[in-house]
Amino acid sequence: xxxxxxxxxxxxxxxxxxxxxxxxxxxxxxxxxxxxxxxxxxxxxxxxxxxxxxxxxxxxxxxxxxxxxxxxxxxxxxxxxxxxxxxxxxxxxxxxxxxxxxxxxxxxxxxxxxxxxxxxxxxxxxxxxxxxxxxxxxxxxxxxxxxxxxxxxxxxxxxxxxxxxxxxxxxxxxxxxxxxxxxxxxxxxxxxxxxxxxxxxxxxxxxxxxxxxxxxxxxxxxxxxxxxxxxxxxxxxxxxxxxxxxxxxxxxxxxxxxxxxxxxxxxxxxxxxxxxxxxxxxxxxxxxxxxxxxxxxxxxxxxxxxxxxxxxxxxxxxxxxxxxxxxxxxxxxxxxxxxxxxxxxxxxxxxxxxxxxxxxxxxxxxxxxxxxxxxxxxxxxxxxxxxx
Ligand SMILES: Nc1nc2c(ncn2[C@@H]2O[C@H](COP(=O)(O)OP(=O)(O)OP(=O)(O)O)[C@@H](O)[C@H]2O)c(=O)[nH]1
Ligand SMILES: [Mg+2]
Numbered sequence: 001x002x003x004x005x006x007x008x009x010x011x012x013x014x015x016x017x018x019x020x021x022x023x024x025x026x027x028x029x030x031x032x033x034x035x036x037x038x039x040x041x042x043x044x045x046x047x048x049x050x051x052x053x054x055x056x057x058x059x060x061x062x063x064x065x066x067x068x069x070x071x072x073x074x075x076x077x078x079x080x081x082x083x084x085x086x087x088x089x090x091x092x093x094x095x096x097x098x099x100x101x102x103x104x105x106x107x108x109x110x111x112x113x114x115x116x117x118x119x120x121x122x123x124x125x126x127x128x129x130x131x132x133x134x135x136x137x138x139x140x141x142x143x144x145x146x147x148x149x150x151x152x153x154x155x156x157x158x159x160x161x162x163x164x165x166x167x168x169x170x171x172x173x174x175x176x177x178x179x180x181x182x183x184x185x186x187x188x189x190x191x192x193x194x195x196x197x198x199x200x201x202x203x204x205x206x207x208x209x210x211x212x213x214x215x216x217x218x219x220x221x222x223x224x225x226x227x228x229x230x231x232x233x234x235x236x237x238x239x240x241x242x243x244x245x246x247x248x249x250x251x252x253x254x255x256x257x258x259x260x261x262x263x264x265x266x267x268x269x270x271x272x273x274x275x276x277x278x279x280x281x282x283x284x285x286x287x288x289x290x291x292x293x294x295x296x297x298x299x300x301x302x303x304x305x306x307x308x309x310x311x312x313x314x315x316x317x318x319x320x321x322x323x324x325x326x327x328x329x330x331x332x333x334x335x336x337x338x339x340x341x342x343x344x345x346x347x348x349x350x351x352x353x354x355x356x357x358x359x360x361x362x363x364x365x366x367x368x369x370x371x372x373x374x375x376x377x378x379x380x381x382x383x384x385x386x387x388x
Contacts, residue, residue, distance in 0.1 A: 004065040004203040006098030007045075011090060011143065013135040014038045014074025016103040017155040021186040022046050022071040025196070030216045030223060031071045032230035036241060039233060040073045041082070042336060043089045045217040047210045050200065065200045066208045070097065075139035080325040085332070094146065099179075099202050101195075102143045106154040106168055106183065108132045140175060149179035149202045153195065158185040221251045222336040224304050228272055228316070231299040232285070235292065240284050243277040243325065245334050249317075254310055268308050271315040277323055285318045293318065 010018045014037030023029045026046045032039060048067040055061035072093045073086035094100065143150050152172055157165065169181050180198045184191035210217075225246040233241040254266030274296075276282050286293050293316055301314045324330045332338060 002063065002205040003208070004063050004200050005067075005206045005208055006203040007068045007070060007096055007209075008099045008101060008199055008203075009043075009070040009072060009093040009097040010101045010103055011072050011075060011094065011139065012103035013105070013132075013139045014076055016074065016105045017186045018074070018103050019071050021101075021103065021153070021155065021184070022069050024186045024189050025067075025069060025192060026215065028215060030218060032226045032233075034230060034233040036233050038074055038076065038086070038242065039230075040071060041086055041089070041334075042073070043093045044071045045069065046071065047214050047216065049212055050196065060197075062197055062200055065203060066210065066212075067196070067199060067203070068209055075142055076135065077138060081328045081331045082325040085335070090142070094142070097148060098204060099199055100143055100146055100148060100150045101153050101199075102139070102150050102178070103153045103155050104136065104172065105156055106165070107156045107159050108136070144176055150176070151195070151198060151202075152176075152178040152181045154181065154183040155186050157183045158188045158190065218336065219340065220308065221248050222339070223307065224248060224251070224270060225272060225336075227303045227307070228274070228296065228300045230303075231296045232274065235296055235299070236284060240276065240281050243281055244285070245275045245324065247273045247275065247334065247339075249273055250315075257310070265309070265311045267313050268304075268310045269313045270304070271317070274316060274318045275321045275324055276318065277321065277325070279320060282318045282320055 010021060012018055015035070019031035019033045019040050022031050022044070023033065023046075025048055030046050031044050046069045048065075048069055050062065050065040050067060052064040053059065053062040070093045072090045075087070075090055076083065078084040078087045154165070154168060154172070165183055169183070172178070173181060179202065182191055182195045182198060184195055186192075216223075225248050229241075229244065229246045232244050232246070236244075248270065250269060250271035252269040254268060257266060259265055274285060276285055284292065285296075287295070297314050297316050301312050304312045304314065321327075321330060
């Protein structure tokens with residue numbers, strides 16, 4: 001059977017479990033996960049290689065495939081420039097795709113009764129359900145416009161009684177003509193094989209988009225920044241996590257990956273700037289006598305060390321950039337694809353300067369040689385004159 005390949009975008013409201021699903025399918029953590037909504041800010045591609053599964057009496061089999069999974073930020077109504085950027089990332093992921101997984105948090109239950117729209121909201125629970133319905137509706141509008149197969153994935157089934165599953169499937173199926181409906185638990189890795197079978201069956205035959213051994217398009221440097229942001233999301237509350245961005249300013253890999261004579265692993269030196277919007281947020285991020293920053297650093301360093309397979313020297317700085325979420329230029333600078341381009345430009349400029357310096361040095365060497373030659377000639381002349 002020929003290889004199947006294609007792009008599969010995972011979309012849905014914030015906190016539905018999109019990044020958890022990406023990590024679960026890949027068997028590795030390439031996207032950060034927290035209980036807070038709007039954790040993911042940029043789309044991330046994860047490359048999944050699936051070997052051929054042969055047909056048998058009980059198994060229809062599955063062709064060999066390369067599935068490029070694209071995790072996206074949660075669909076929400078944009079407010080700030082950052083929100084707009086995040087939604088742009090969702091739109092980009094929906095533009096170049098073969099299949100879309102529309103992920104729904106099944107624990108949000110059946111909130112689709114129209115009566116709720118008319119009833120005045122009295123309790124916090126009612127308010128949450130109403131918000132949740134609005135968010136799901138908003139996300140659904142986005143996928144309704146697509147012309148590719150959209151698979152409805154009901155996530156978090158580990159956290160709900162089986163009896164609610166059928167009414168939930170019926171409810172969602174009435175809202176859109178989904179290509180398939182698959183209940184899963186991304187956290188417990190339940191239902192994933194069936195989901196992959198359905199995905200692969202809808203991918204076209206084609207070539208690999210990425211080399212076989214590539215896991216993601218996101219360079220380590222940026223995953224490191226994400227891991228730091230994850231710890232901030234987990235350790236701080238209120239507005240702070242949302243007003244925070246992390247930029248890697250220095251990333252010095254060790255010259256060799258070999259252990260030293262003392263048996264210790266080599267060291268990667270990393271400096272990161274944590275941007276926030278106000279002095280009060282900076283104070284929270286630093287904490288009393290630097291305790292919060294230390295906690296963030298220690299937690300992040302452990303994860304980064306296991307990611308890189310080296311020891312890590314991590315420096316964190318907190319900087320204030322007034323209302324950065326409202327600044328388009330600043331938000332765009334945060335995009336790792338853009339940063340990567342800038343780094344490549346910087347590198348090629350440096351290479352050019354280095355080679356120009358080398359040329360200058362060569363000129364000097366030639367000049368020295370010329371001088372040497374001249375002096376040689378002088379010597380000879382002298383010699384000659386002496387001989388004379
Ligand atoms: N019980 C349960 N929890 C889950 C499951 N999948 C994800 N979660 C939890 O749901 C929360 C959100 O998960 P994420 O993967 O960050 O969700 P997301 O959709 O990527 O969220 P955003 O990036 O904010 O859009 C985390 O606390 C996860 O542990 C699941 O299958 N079962
Ligand atoms: Mg996410």
